[in-house]
Each structure stands twice: as C-alpha cells, then as structure tokens.
Amino acid sequence: MRIDMLTAFPGMFTGPFNESIIRLAHERDLVDIFIHDLRAFTIDRHKTIDAYAYGGGSGMVLKPEPIFRGVRFIRDQIPSDGLSRCVLLSARGKPFLQETAKNFTELDQLILICGHYKGVDERVIHGLDTEEYSIGDFVVTGGELPAMMIADAVIRLIPGVLGDIESAVTDSFYEGLLDCPYYTRPEQYENLDVPEVLLSGHHERIERWRREESLKTTWQRRPELLKDVNLSKEDDVFLDILQQENDG
Template identity: 50%
Template sequence: MKIDVLTLFPEMFSGVLGSSILKNAQEKGHVSYSVTDFREFTTNKHNRVDDYPYGGGGGMVLTPQPIFDAVESITDGEQEANRRIILLCPQGERYNQKKAEEFAAMDHLIFICGHYEGYDERIRQHLITDEISIGDFVLTGGELGAMVIIDSVTRLLPGVLGNEFSAVTDSFSTGLLEYPHYTRPSDFRGMKVPDVLLSGHHGRIEEWRRKQSLKRTYERRPDLLESYDLTDEEKAWLQNLEKDKK
C-alpha cells in the first residue's frame, strides 16, 4: 500500500511513521509513506495557503489551488479504481473499524490535513472521496486524526503483525469488544487467573472467551449489540446477563 499525507506540518509525522509497527511495516515493504508540505505548491509570491472567507466571518479558509495541485502531482498517471482521497474534518463520517478494513483494501490512500477555519468547499465537492472524523471533538488540525487512521489501517495489512490472528480478534473486528487476557504468573498477589484458562481444554476456553466478549460488550458498549447478529447461543447468554443485572 502507498500512503501519502498532505500537511503544513510534515515534521509531526516523523516520530509516528518512524517508530514501532509502522516503521517495521515500511521496512518490510508492506507500505510506503510520503509526507508532503502542500505549501510548496502555492503559486502566490507570499506562499499563502489560506485566505479570508467570502461573505465575511471569523477565521481563515484553506484555498483550493495548492491542495488540488499537490494531489494531482501525487496521482498523475495513476488509476483511480483503488485509491481514496481522505479529508480529515469534524463534519466527516465517524471513523470505525469497518472503515479501517475498507481502507486497508485500497492500494493508495491520500490524507489531507487542514488547519484554520476550514476548507474551500470545492475541495470537498470535486477532489476528495471521503470525509472522516475520529470523534465528536475538535483538534487544532487533521494531523493527529490522520496518524490514528494510518496506524489502524497499516496494522491490518497482510504480514504487518507478527500474529495474523490478532487483527482478526481485536475489539470491534468481530463486532464485539475483546475478551480479557491473562499471562504469567497464574497467581499474582492473590489475584488468580480463571481456572478455565489453565485447563488446557480448548473448547471450554473458546466458550469462556466468547461469553466474556459478549459480557464486556453488554456492560461497556451495549450500542454495538444493536448491529451485531447474535447466534441462538449468544442470545441465551445475553438473556442471562440481563437477568443477573436485574
């Protein structure tokens, strides 16, 4: 996968893209990152990327010219079929694991990170494919949101994680929150690992994990159950949870 970022602050990305799993993913050839300062594409003598909004109002608005030119320089001669151009914006679709999986299937992702009051509307209407928000709060720019999405997408690429099963069983990937984990020692200061995990009985362990996953989702994120297709067995477990709550 190829990932491009357009930003006015490229130095913000060096630590994130040059560390941990993201760094390893690039070194192993699973992904390539490129960060571009779109100020370099301005055509005015003062290198301005923003201007006052028509009609008045507070704040400055990013102008279309440098962003259009920067994107076109990156995509010149490239097929559009498997590419997404993503605008980080508080007005955008709220990001989730399903969207991460959708992006992970692409060959090329381009992130546009804005600052100031907003974007010229023509950027939204004629350039991008997706508007994404990472939550109902406002940041000083789109850079942190882009980093979050890049991390969540990169770890889904084949070969990036050492244990391929881990991405499949992550919270939200199955539709439920992940079950509790334990490791050695089995008894730490009197706090013991559940006996079933020490039993060696894989069937019982799997059932315990499924029940715990459902229980944790019911207690912490019941909204996820609204779109989750429960099996008959899970429905029975959920009924018992509801009874215990009463």
C-alpha cells in the first residue's frame, strides 16, 4: 500500500513518520509514504496556492489548479487498475471511524489532501471524486495533523505491521466497544490494587471481566455505540443490571 500526502507544509511530516509503528511498517516494505509539496504543482513564479474567496469574507481559500495537478500526478504513480481513494481532511467532513480505517487497508493507494486556511475550492470535491473526512467536532489549523492520525490508524491495521494482530482487534472501536482497563506490575501501588480476577489465571473469568468492563465503559461514556454492537444474552443481562443500579 502507498499513502500520499498533498500538503502546503511538508516539513510537518518529518518527525512522526520516522518513529514507532509507521517507521517499522515502512522498513518491512508494508507501506510507502510520499509527502508532496502543494507548491510544486503551481506554475506561477510566486508559487501561489491560495486566493480570496468569491463573494467576500475573511480567510483564504486553497486554489483548485495545484490540487488538481497534484492529485492527477499522484494517481499516475500506480497502475490504472489500482484501487485508489482521495480524501480531503475537512472539519465539515463525515466522521473518520475505526471501520473507515479497516476499509482503507484494502486500497492500493490512499491520497490525503491536507486542507488549510479557510478551506478548499469546492471544485476539488466534485472534479476529483474526493471524499471529505473529519477526525472530530473541533477545528485545527490545517489538515496535516488529522492526515497523520488517519495514516497511523490505517497503517497499524495492515497485516504484518503489528507483531500481534490481537492487539489491534481488541482496541477501542474495533468491534464497536470502548476498550477495557489494563494493569501491569506492580500488583499494588499507593494502595491501589490490580483487580483480583486478573491475577487468578482463570482465562474465561478474565475474558468475561474484560468484556463487562468494556461494556460498562461504553455504556458510561459512549452509550450511542451500543446500538451497533452484536450483544450476547449475557451482555444484555449485564447492561440491564447497570441500568437498574443507575436508576436506583
């Protein structure tokens, strides 16, 4: 798989992609990452990438021409029958979810356009078959940091990247639930103990405890997620008990 970033600020990507899991994935030839400077696709001597918005208002808008040239150049880097998707990072985009990350691992190429300033000329969306995604209901300065987060979320799910795929499968959101709590040594620290069940060696009890803690955390913090989770009869009983205790 290859991931291509189109950005006005390529220097922002230097550190994060040279560390941790992303570096290992690259060293194992499981992913290739390319950072493209948007200004390289301008044709004027000032390398102009933005302009004022038609209709007035504050803020600058990224021009369509450099983005069209950049995306078309990037798409030409894979065979014509390769599976490629183009994503614009935008505060108005649909939510980027764990399921989205899983789906993106099936691609041959993922193109991430980093929005900046007031926004991007709307013709980029329609003319380049571009999808808009957001990482949350808040605004950051540009699409560079969200692009890094999406790249990380996708790369760690590529088979062979993590030493133990079970680590990814049990993550929050992978199966719709938030993850359970985790503990490590020492068994006691400042009068805080590791739950006894985790020290029992009884694998079925441990798995049930983790499932219930995951359900409890999701019920407390993100209850809307539960409607899309495949719940067992045991899960339903446990959630009913939580609700009864909450109702007093």
